[in-house]
Amino acid sequence: MTLPSDAFRHVAARPHEPLRTFHPRRTVLGRDREDALERLWPRWGFSVHDDELGSAPLTPAGLLDTPTLFGRSAPLVLEIGSGMGETTAAMAAADPGRDYLAVEAHLPGIANLLLLVERAGLANVRVAHGDALDLVRRLLPADGLDAVHVFFPDPWPKARHHKRRIIQPSHVALLRSRLRVGGTLHCATDWLEYAESMRDVLDADPGLAGPVELVARPAHRPVTKFEQRGIDLGHEVHDLVVRRAR
Numbered sequence: 001m002t003l004p005s006d007a008f009r010h011v012a013a014r015p016h017e018p019l020r021t022f023h024p025r026r027t028v029l030g031r032d033r034e035d036a037l038e039r040l041w042p043r044w045g046f047s048v049h050d051d052e053l054g055s056a057p058l059t060p061a062g063l064l065d066t067p068t069l070f071g072r073s074a075p076l077v078l079e080i081g082s083g084m085g086e087t088t089a090a091m092a093a094a095d096p097g098r099d100y101l102a103v104e105a106h107l108p109g110i111a112n113l114l115l116l117v118e119r120a121g122l123a124n125v126r127v128a129h130g131d132a133l134d135l136v137r138r139l140l141p142a143d144g145l146d147a148v149h150v151f152f153p154d155p156w157p158k159a160r161h162h163k164r165r166i167i168q169p170s171h172v173a174l175l176r177s178r179l180r181v182g183g184t185l186h187c188a189t190d191w192l193e194y195a196e197s198m199r200d201v202l203d204a205d206p207g208l209a210g211p212v213e214l215v216a217r218p219a220h221r222p223v224t225k226f227e228q229r230g231i232d233l234g235h236e237v238h239d240l241v242v243r244r245a246r
Ligand SMILES: C[S@@+](CC[C@H](N)C(=O)[O-])C[C@H]1O[C@@H](n2cnc3c(N)ncnc32)[C@H](O)[C@@H]1O
Pocket: 020, 021, 022, 023, 080, 081, 082, 083, 084, 087, 103, 104, 105, 106, 109, 130, 131, 132, 133, 150, 151, 152, 153, 154, 166, 224, 225, 226, 227
């Protein structure tokens, strides 16, 4: 089997591709994670991009066939940038009535999440490798998601990099179009300036119900390792939860 690390290079390295919201990183997989990918990827993983790894099951219209992917029809949560996957695994375990689709560009995180899913015996998690924006644009139908989670996205603090932020007007309009009316977009960040920018972007979206506020972490969102690092550095964490209004 060709390991998905090949696909990661494919995702990250093309110079003519659109600006990515993630940092290209060298993929170093330890033995456990290589093994996890070999064993578990064929069961629970798919690539966002057409390649030799095998892609997702599709409907005749060419969209993601989630009932086939999960083996049932249940409300669907999309987690963008799941990192090492601890939050996805914990939230999915506490919420067995919904299905969780995690999408992550960084392969070691995917392998780690697959291991967590196996250890916890979770039936309601699937993992996509690649750019979440490509997944949402090409494969997800309108009005299909119950929730979108964007936890601690790369803050791109320099002004000249703000165009790489995932929470910006065009991306938010795209995500909102894939939510059902009443579905939620939940963002969290430990970067105050990004939190304020998120609030302004979400407030300005005509299809989301405002006013949007910066709130404390809701109890159902566990603290991630990444978040803990920020807290240890003295960063304040803000959550923003907003519903699709129409
Ligand atoms: C700062 S980390 C946070 C990870 C995790 N949510 C947490 O709280 O620990 C941001 C993650 O988002 C991923 N990411 C950023 N943009 C992405 C995109 N467009 N598609 C897929 N993954 C993305 C990065 O690879 C990175 O792993």
